[in-house]
């Protein structure tokens with residue numbers, strides 16, 4: 001029987017510094033995705049693995065590319081733009097920005113990203129759409145929802161999502177694909193599961209009465225520590241870094257503001 005990793009099992013992510021180690025980790029992750037799908041009675045082809053390359057240097061990202069990864073998720077816009085520039089020789093590589101965006105960096109996302117998963121305000125929607133219209137591009141976006149109730153997490157409150165979605169058809173360059181969330185970082189599996197279930201129920205409810213042009217087929221949820229639970233709850237995209245590349249040296253508080261850090265858009 002397979003054992004679900006708790007997010008506290010950070011020691012369970014050995015560093016992968018060469019091609020074979022990364023390839024092996026990728027295989028293991030894909031195998032675990034398949035097993036979770038089997039348990040849930042789902043087709044593994046309905047779950048997309050988005051490898052997350054934040055903090056990983058370009059040489060190791062290239063190894064993952066050689067092992068078959070054609071897209072990567074990055075949390076910070078500056079880091080993403082630098083890597084994208086340095087790896088522009090890989091023409092079929094796609095980048096997904098999965099972290100909070102400040103409007104003054106919307107240009108970089110509009111120009112270089114193929115997907116943005118952390119849409120959480122009309123200001124950002126407006127800034128992205130304006131830049132995209134200039135460039136004549138479209139961008140796949142996910143609306144980020146705060147399902148854990150933690151004030152430290154970005155994302156809309158679930159109750160605010162319906163009204164937010166109704167505004168989005170005005171931004172015609174944004175192709176709304178689905179919802180995204182970060183579950184509570186906890187070894188308490190039922191609480192983690194509740195976050196994922198909440199996102200799925202919200203999606204199912206919203207799908208019954210969607211504004212024109214808005215799609216909500218995708219659910220981006222699940223990371224190295226909890227992706228099997230997310231798949232059991234309906235994830236169609238899992239964002240996985242450490243289980244592929246090994247444990248990160250930087251603490252996650254570097255990427256997710258801790259509860260003492262005031263948020264940019266909070267009132």
Ligand SMILES: *Cc1c(COP(=O)(O)O)cnc(C)c1O
Nearest residue numbers: 052075098223224239240241242
């Ligand atoms: C870092 C990150 C992930 C991946 O986390 P891992 O523990 O490396 O799997 C997923 N989603 C977001 C938004 C992240 O910032």
